[in-house]
Amino acid sequence: MPENAPGRQKKNMPKRGPYKAGLERQKQILEAAKNLLIDEGYHNFSIRKVAKRVGISPGNLQHHFATRDDLVSAMLDHVISRYLLELEVIKNKASSPKECLISVIEFVTRDLQTRDTTVFFPEIWSLSNHDEYINTLMQQMYKVYRRIYEDIALQINPSLTEQQGRLIALFISATIEGHTMFIGYKKSNNGMCEGVIKMICSTALQIIESGDIPAERAKN
Numbered sequence: 001m002p003e004n005a006p007g008r009q010k011k012n013m014p015k016r017g018p019y020k021a022g023l024e025r026q027k028q029i030l031e032a033a034k035n036l037l038i039d040e041g042y043h044n045f046s047i048r049k050v051a052k053r054v055g056i057s058p059g060n061l062q063h064h065f066a067t068r069d070d071l072v073s074a075m076l077d078h079v080i081s082r083y084l085l086e087l088e089v090i091k092n093k094a095s096s097p098k099e100c101l102i103s104v105i106e107f108v109t110r111d112l113q114t115r116d117t118t119v120f121f122p123e124i125w126s127l128s129n130h131d132e133y134i135n136t137l138m139q140q141m142y143k144v145y146r147r148i149y150e151d152i153a154l155q156i157n158p159s160l161t162e163q164q165g166r167l168i169a170l171f172i173s174a175t176i177e178g179h180t181m182f183i184g185y186k187k188s189n190n191g192m193c194e195g196v197i198k199m200i201c202s203t204a205l206q207i208i209e210s211g212d213i214p215a216e217r218a219k220n
Contacts (some may be wrong), residue, residue, distance in 0.1 A: 001093075006114075008049050008087050009209075011216065022064070023053075025064065026064050026065075026074070027078075029050060029054055029061060029064055029071070030066065030074055030078040030134075032050050032053040033050045033071055033072075033075045033081060034056045034075055034120065035053070036049055036050055036053060036118075037075075037119075037120060037124065037127075038115070038116060038119045038123065038215065039049045040118050041123055041126075042123050042124070042127035042130075044217050045068075045072075045127065046068070047061055047062065047065075047068055047071060047175070050071065056096070056109055056148075069133050069134075071135055071159060072114070072127075072137065073137055076124070076137050076138070076141050079120070080141050080144065080145065083108075083145070084144070084145075087104055087107070087148055090103045090104055090107055091104070096100050096103075097152050097156045098156060098205065099156035100152050100155075101149070101152045101156065101201070101204065101205065101208075102205075103199045104148060104149070104152070104198050105172065105197060105201050105204065106178065106197055106201075107199065108176055108194060109176050109179070109183075109193065109196060110197070112176070112180050112183060112185075113177060113183065113185055113190055113193055114183050114185060115185040115186075117180075117184070118180060118184035118185035118186075119140075119185070119220075120180070121177070121178065121180065124138065125138065142173065144171050145173065146169040146170060146172075148169075149168065149169035149172045149173060150162075150165040150166055150168070150169040152166050153165050153169065153181070153208045156205070156208050156209065157208050157209055159211060160208070160211060160213065161178075161215060164211070164213040164215060167211070167213055167214060168204070168207060168208055168213050171207070172200070172204050172205075175200055175203075175204075176200060178195055183196055
């Protein structure tokens with residue numbers, strides 16, 4: 001058979017088994033890292049403890065994520081990518097920008113009531129308060145997330161400027177996040193979640209449609 005024949009090329013192609021196994025191991029590590037942060041807090045977060053949860057040595061873990069910063073960065077990407085996929089599904093199902101905004105707010109606010117979200121994000125924010133690198137990662141992550149609200153707002157009211165879009169996106173995000181400690185998992189007012197959702201939706205739509213958003217340049 002000639003060297004360039006299709007059969008020859010296929011035979012000489014590298015096997016994908018080890019690559020797939022490596023991806024599965026990385027996923028296990030990232031899930032273990034997230035769960036460690038949730039269960040034990042940022043002050044107990046370390047490569048050694050993550051490795052122990054996975055059942056591998058710290059050296060083997062560092063084969064995938066060389067440093068603690070690399071691990072935290074990948075963990076944040078892992079977590080936010082799931083949210084972005086969920087939000088993309090919501091956006092594709094919505095029949096209008098208004099419906100899309102309401103559906104996104106409903107999803108994100110109700111998600112506050114899960115144990116993972118109630119604990120994970122406050123812990124990672126606490127970590128970012130003591131680590132400039134983590135703080136930079138968090139700011140970048142939330143910038144991507146807020147872009148969703150910005151894009152929807154500009155679709156609802158095309159007369160808004162990009163700066164106004166960023167400001168209303170920040171307002172919506174901060175309003176939702178600020179309720180974590182009150183309506184989150186096992187929090188005293190978690191039964192008020194649906195009422196909070198209605199108020200956030202009503203307020204956000206009223207502001208966007210009226211265009212009553214300060215027009216000065218918003219700082220990132």
